[in-house]
Amino acid sequence: MSVPTVLENILARKVEEVAERSARVSLSELESLAKAADAPRGFAQALLTQAKKKQPAVIAEIKKASPSKGVIREDFVPADIAKSYEKGGATCLSVLTDIDYFQGADAYLQQARAACKLPVIRKDFMIDPYQIVEARALGADCVLLIVSALDDVKMAELAAVAKGVGLDVLVEVHDGDELERALKTLDTPLVGVNNRNLHTFDVSLETTLDLLPRIPRDRLVITESGILNRADVELMEISDVYSFLVGEAFMRAENPGIELQRLFFPERGGPVVSGSTLD
Incomplete structure (x- = not known):
């Protein structure tokens, strides 16, 4: 398998x-923590319900930094960002947990x-069943x-382990070969x-548009990266794509929730309802 450096x-x-981590906390200990965690909030169901109504289903990302951009947001208080996103109309949250690179x-x-009622995806590089159980123990959905x-x-x-602990799975692809492998291997x-x-x-948003005809209608397509303005959103919606994962565009805004509303729900107008310290 060829992967970039x-x-x-x-x-x-x-x-x-x-x-x-496994030297500090055993897998069996993690499994006990996972069983004791709050019940999953239904990440996939939340997206599917919104998309069926042909309404934007936005996975709003909480990300402080990236390897290519460095620090993206200095004023970084995850609880406040989560509240802001929820008020702005997000369907789900994505939270980066990688320490060294993000x-x-x-x-x-x-x-x-803990700060909102939205389902949350653990955004990390999953390579081992330990991390999957750990995600559920942390409260991920x-x-x-x-x-x-x-x-x-x-x-x-990893998908089987996720199912066993009650987690939904979002599979991410970059090209046609990866898409073929994902569709063949997973039923998410x-x-x-x-x-x-x-x-x-x-x-390039063309990546989503090019792969779209190859994705069965019973799968929900989530376009990730590159959604920067209303024209980008409308381009996707015209193609029947209503699910989006957006991070950097929100993280660079003074108020992420207001930016989310501006980008995806402009018809609502006005500022997000006050209550977050980011307002």
Whole structure:
């Protein structure tokens, strides 16, 4: 399997991270914590319900930094951002938990989920069943499986573990080959198409539009990266894509929730209802 160097480095670090964490907290201990966690909030169902109404289903991302952009948001309080997103009309949240490359933290996921009623996906590089159980123990409602980071056997194994602990799965693809593997290996209804080329880091919404005809109608297409303005949103909606994962465009805004509303629900007009310290 050929993967870009940045991803290779991240995955190598994940192997070390899993070893370090499992030495501190055993898998059986994690499984007990997962069973005691709050019930899942229904990540996939929330998206499917919204998309069926042909209304924007927005997965709003809480992300402090990235390897390519460095720190994206200095004023970073996950609980306040989560509240702002909820008021702005988000359907779900995505929270980065990778420490070394995205300056994320497990606590950010817990803080964000506790501050709102939205389902949350743990956005990280999943390579081991330990991380899946850990996600549920943290309170996550869904996990991300990145096809370019996994072989088919591992992908199927992680999806089975996720199902066993009550987590939904969002599978992420970047091209036609990855899409074919995802559709063959997994039965999750959530298919994320990342518009960012992993080799060049260029972003093109054509990636989603090109792959769209190859995705069965019983799967929900989520377009990821590159949604920056109303024209981008309308381009997708014309093509019957109503589910979006957006991070950086919101994170760079003074008030992420108001930016979400401006981009996806302009007909509502006016500021987001006050109550968040970000208002």
